[in-house]
Amino acid sequence: MILDSKIPEGPLAEKWDKHKFNVKLVNPANKRKYDVIIVGTGLAGASAAASLAELGYNVKAFTYHDSPRRAHSIAAQGGINAAKNYQNDGDSVYRLFYDTIKGGDYRAREANVYRLAQVSVNIIDQCVAQGVPFAREYGGLLANRSFGGAQVSRTFYARGQTGQQLLLGAYSALSRQVAYGKVKLYTRSEMLDLVVVDGQARGIITRNLITGEIEQHAAHAVVLATGGYGNVFYLSTNAKYCNATAAWRAHKKGAFFANPCFTQIHPTCIPVSGDYQSKLTLMSESLRNDGRVWVPASKETAERLRKGEIRVSDIKEEDRDYFLERKYPAFGNLVPRDVASRNAKQMCDEGRGVGGSGLAVFLDFADVIKRNGAEWVSQKYGNLFDMYAKITGENPYEQPMRIYPAVHYTMGGLWVDYNLQTTIPGLYATGECNFSDHGANRLGASALMQGLADGYFVIPYTIGDYLAQTAPKPVTTEHPAFKEAEAEVHARVQKLMSINGTRTPADFHKALGHIMWEYCGMARNAEGLQHAKAEIQKLRREFWSDLKLTGTDQEMNQMLESAGRVADFLELGELMIDDAYNRNESCGGHFREEYQTPEGEALRDDENFTYVAAWQFNGENQPEILNKEELRFENVKLTQRSYK
């Protein structure tokens, strides 16, 4: 199949304005005749729901949370980028565009990224008008900070709680439309399937998580804003409930899945402390400005430390290996995320890791404390040090932090064209759920920007274009496709409930996470990926014959919810492996050990892999079909990213 990305003609800087002029409009009186379903009320979903309702459409918004305000977006810490150039330091729409394309290692679409940079400035205006309390300078104007991958200061923030404040802004706009009756809110309601009628998305099937009831909902168009799938690895910095079910169900109904193997692994997270570990917590990257990363120089010392025979302070300076400073004298501890992550893993693989499990390295602040004093450090990083102390019970002012890389974000997602429409007409995907803007690696503070750009400023135009070409006739759930989809969902729930085996959903999820992390994590190779594929297929068979659940499906049953999500992860995981196996190059977060420079840097193959891999479902247990969208770079020159 030829993938048409529908990128408008014309110069880069004019594409979006031209497109906005060319799209068809729905006349104001007709808007109320259209129903739109939005699944997800995070930044991407809440902003879209509010904006579409304000325009006059009837919106039905769904979330499995008990309130829209609890979406995972709430947890974002660092900030949101925008090309405001308030600091007069040389920022511009073009520079934000360029940084994002380059940061993504040249695997994103130019036109989408340029539009993102363009509307970024409107986002900040919108949020301030809503009452989002961004950080300010003494003169009363907005403050900015710097983030990785940029040489300008363009990140807006609200202390370490930017995601929370932005989401509460979008939630307030959404709540206002609920009060007006323009948005009907369905909380604790999980989408379990998409309904396609005559090739067009026309509704969804949900399960009420309190009563267990399966329900049908119809609309003229469906938007998925259901977040990322990092939890396929079991342990990640994502919230516990983040999952791929909505996107995966849509994929199986015909929506292509793009670049599934592009995952971002963040180098500085609090390490796993035991088998019971349920999630991982991020420690801001900014800590690497002042902390020094090291492990014991010898395996023996590391082992004695792990056993508690010696203490950190017993290890002499010459017995410590500051491996980043040693291997990358130019960048030192500030090498890019992927390099820092891979090196930490390598040290632990060599048996030189620290902590009880041996899967951690030190991030040491002793030098800076000696140099500038504990008070200075506390001013700068106090909240992070406190959070670390609360979780680990250790005082990072007195002993080095233990850190380890963790899965953080998924650049891959549902394939969408320039209009954010998937390969199913009438089905749209926004926010982390789609693949569109970050290529093979996302820059910090750009996910919040993308979610809000999609919801406030892109979808309101592009969905109108589609609806204008759809008859404003009322939609109902009468078509047999609804009954069929409901029956499928029902059968699946019954199947899960009746296996009656011995292993819990978490048991399978952990086993899957282990396979994914080992073979499709920070470093991948063809042999390992093939092995992992077989392992996942085996695990999937075990899941469907040995799962244990209790209770019934006619009530709140959190283990049943979890089982359904794990079942989908078990399929998505295999596709991620296929994608990683297919991409015979290293780029951004995708590091194939076979493809590296002599210095161990990622080696892209622009000749053969400057494309988006868009996978097409082809029947249960059948290999998926690979479709390629060639990426054309007309404005930036492709260069090898250098870390030296």
Place this chain on the structure above:
Amino acid sequence: MAGSNPNAKPMNLTLKVWRQRNRNTAGSIVDYQVKDISPDMSFLEMLDVLNEDLLRQGEEPVAFDHDCREGICGSCNLFINGRAHGPEAGTTTCQLHMRKFSDGDTITIEPWRSAAFPVNKDLSVDRSAFDRIIQAGGYISINTGGTPDANEIPIPKDIADRAFEAATCIACGACVASCKNSSAMLFVSAKVSQLALLPQGHVERKTRVENMVAQMDKEGFGACSNIGSCAAECPVGISLENIAIMNREYINAKATSNNLA
């Protein structure tokens, strides 16, 4: 696998857990034993251990709400040994760790108790009343687009900082659960004062406070008798100052009401 502290001793605990099938049935406390609990576990990870054990034994796991496990989403909400979010001040249930307990302890775990928060199942309660209060006026009535440049509205840093402090409420409901009157004043006042402090919120300040207070009363939350247990138990430190601001806003609004509703 050993924990981060190789010398930390695992604990055995007795749990007294509220079990309730659904909103319409009566509940009761049931005793459970959990063994080999690492002091490095979070409280919710300890409950995960209990639930995995229960499921393997063919029993029904305990339902409880959680998600981010980082203290920010406001989902977790356990009443532990008679205190909202447990014994550690300024901490949500998910950030509470087992090193705060000792081997042999008995721990009582109950849901939030308030007529306005009916129990869904076991420890999970329905807090949608909070959403309805926000829907009654917890916003600034502007549409997407057409807003002025963000720097056209300078806001003094101290005002912006105070608005931010009020805006950090995570809507967990601990204030309600800790109040003998089940009052939601701290929650409501946090939003009212955030928007009353900011110039963008001034246009609607009168109708906002009146409508939100009316909805709060309608939801069945109790009156405030100024005891302050709400602020004492709030995990993010929302201050009582907000209640004072809200009272002022309310009196002012009532005196000069332009609320036609």
